[in-house]
Amino acid sequence: MTVLNKKIVPPHAIRTIEGLRDTGYDFNTAMADIIDNSIAADATRIEVFIEMDFGGAITIYIADNGIGMDEQGLDKAMTYGSPQRENLKSLGKFGLGLKTASTAFCRSLSVTTRNSKHSPIFKARWDLDHVAFVAQDWELLYLDPDERELEILEEVSNRGAGTVVTWEKIDRLLKDYQDPSGVHARRAFEKLIANLEDHISMIYQRFLDPNFADAQNVTIKINGKNIDPWDPFCTLEPETELVAEEEQDAEFEDGTKTSFVVRAYVLPRKEEFSSEEARKKAKLSNNLQGFYVYRENRLIHYGNWMGMYSNEPHSTLLRVEFSFDYLMDEAFNVDIKKSKISLNSDLYNWLKDQFLPAPRRAADERYRKGQKKSVKKVTKGAHDSSNKGIGSRQKELTMSEVEVKNKEKNEVEITNNKGKIRIKLPVLDQAKEGEVHVSPVDSLEDGILWEPALISTNHAVRINTNHPYYHKVYVPNLSSGVTIQGMDALLWALSEAELGTVNKETEYHLKEIRFAVSRILRRLVEDLPDPELGNNEPD
Known part of the structure; x- marks a missing residue:
């Protein structure tokens, strides 16, 4: 030319x-x-x-x-x-x-x-x-x-x-x-x-x-x-956990060598902070989870997962430090304002597939421990109306008779229109005044949503409050007594129908149906929003 x-x-x-x-x-x-x-x-x-x-x-x-x-x-x-x-x-x-x-x-x-x-x-x-x-x-x-x-x-x-x-x-x-x-x-x-x-x-x-x-x-x-420094990782709090730490070497096409450090911290739940002042200073909220990226010790990006995941309440307690020097500017595509970055594909995949899964599980576990306490608190008395309603109709609706044979081993004999059968059924004493037909519990075997039970001779249903369906569907409707009664009535009816039709041929299949329905519901409600309650509310 x-x-x-x-x-x-x-x-x-x-x-x-x-x-x-x-x-x-x-x-x-x-x-x-x-x-x-x-x-x-x-x-x-x-x-x-x-x-x-x-x-x-x-x-x-x-x-x-x-x-x-x-x-x-x-x-x-x-x-x-x-x-x-x-x-x-x-x-x-x-x-x-x-x-x-x-x-x-x-x-x-x-x-x-x-x-x-x-x-x-x-x-x-x-x-x-x-x-x-x-x-x-x-x-x-x-x-x-x-x-x-x-x-x-x-x-x-x-x-x-x-x-x-x-x-x-x-x-x-x-x-x-x-x-x-x-x-x-x-x-x-x-x-x-x-x-x-x-x-x-x-x-x-x-x-x-x-x-x-x-x-x-x-x-x-x-x-x-x-201006005082704000530590997003609450490193001075006794209950903060450093759950993962990696220092990785990096080498670029021109032969330049450097390294970077990634650390994942799981913060305390609100009730676990050493003081109210420390809790407020932590600023636990949905929009402050995720990566905190430091270039030469200056924070240049924070508050999200850089496209790997969306911000959601289960990760509120997880904050991840990523520290690098100027030699990695190209890998992070640092913009002119030093306020936006994007990762190259190798770094993106390593973080998402290898580094983050374990810290995410640890944060989710800590979140859910606090969530159980919060659900128990906000649902106190939520099923009282259901207990009264079902109790007033129990005699005309029961499809079977249940006789306890061995309380310690939860063995009962069911008599229904199919005949008699001995099965294992939770046999419980009443823990509160008034008849109990709907009993919320922290967990059930295999993570199922519901199971039939016998509570002080009453035909009852136990509902797993740790199942996502309870958390995402029941909890947001606690203020609507009619809605709660309707959902309780459905699960009680399913339990009663199981006792009324169970026999040797169907016993295994009825349990499998409960397991399958619970699994399907878990998947169906995955994308529903989590309710904000108790100790998991943002400031």
């Missing part, structure tokens, strides 16, 4: 700088991208000031005591697609985050910086209105710092090296309120700050925790409030 000519074709300034406002940042992710730059600059102190004036205008300052920049360094930092950092471990990855994260919410981005105590202070600004309506080109403004920026820089840097990032002309943060400074706007503003505090405590947990030795220690404040 013959090259006829060469041209440098720079991007259109106005279209590009406006278009890059729509890269999909949310506020928390954008702020984290700015803080990444502070950590990459070796800051040990980061302070965020989010201020609203009397007219509702918002200004944001993010300040640090990092290494700062000279004029040439500031030029590079403000360039869209700035040069790659020498330290490839840096949290700042693509050279776009400072600009795109900021202008996603503001039309004026300024950076004020100095690189030593005796160096001059430089301030550069991207003003989107200046680019669009005045220069109509990539014209970066150099200005004198204003009084507030100087005040913050001196305070946070202790009159040494440091940087202040300033957002002004913020136009995409709060929705348009009729009164931008009114009570509703103020409440939204306060909620915005509270959500940011939670986000920062999670994303930078390892940097904020002075006991975590593998990450540089950083203090972060928002409007003067210290």
Whole structure:
């Protein structure tokens, strides 16, 4: 191929700088991208000031005591697609985050910086209105710092090296309120700050925790409030279990070698936490289960199973740490916002097929132990109406006579229209006042849903509350007495029909029918939602 000519074709300034406002940042992710730059600059102190004036205008300052920049360094930092950092471990990855994260919410981005105590202070600004309506080109403004920026820089840097990032002309943060400074706007503003505090405590947990030795220690404040680290794995709780741990080596096509660590934690049930404060801090909820992926100790992804499974209550107690270094960026396809990742197929299959099955079983087992207690509590008295209703009709509906032959061995003799037969049947004493014809129990042999029984001479049915059908169909309808009576009546009738027709030829087949129906029902209700009850409710 013959090259006829060469041209440098720079991007259109106005279209590009406006278009890059729509890269999909949310506020928390954008702020984290700015803080990444502070950590990459070796800051040990980061302070965020989010201020609203009397007219509702918002200004944001993010300040640090990092290494700062000279004029040439500031030029590079403000360039869209700035040069790659020498330290490839840096949290700042693509050279776009400072600009795109900021202008996603503001039309004026300024950076004020100095690189030593005796160096001059430089301030550069991207003003989107200046680019669009005045220069109509990539014209970066150099200005004198204003009084507030100087005040913050001196305070946070202790009159040494440091940087202040300033957002002004913020136009995409709060929705348009009729009164931008009114009570509703103020409440939204306060909620915005509270959500940011939670986000920062999670994303930078390892940097904020002075006991975590593998990450540089950083203090972060928002409007003067210290942000404490949030540990998603509740590692200090005595009942937290580390149920699986793997360190795997990885080698790429170019010969690069690295490793990654995966750890699966099963958290305590709510009643197992050491204190109410610890329970609340754990934030047990459906949308916080799953993977917690750390790149160079910075959390970049959390709260789901990356397409392997859907979030569902049985996995609420399972949280899985995945820690890797910058060498695995391609394997994770880390995006520009460092907020979304996807796994290559080998890693995906290893996690799903080999690593996760055992931790999922452990979490499910712990969840169900608490679920049994909760079901027992919420179903107390739920079958009283059924007992009364069936008791009032028992004499006219029974199809057999049952005589106990050996109570200890649960041996009875059934007399029905087929003749007489000796079988094994649960023979129980009454555990509560009034006649018992429907008895909920924690489990039944072979996991069946129901079985006939004899309770203080009454023909009865025992119902397995641990069967998914009971949990997913009975429990959500506890407030509807008629529905519960109807389902109880059906199972009691099936039990009575079994006693009324059983003989030597049909005994085995009737048990098999119960087993088969119970198995089919288990499969049919798999996709029904789990009810939220007792100790398994999210905060």
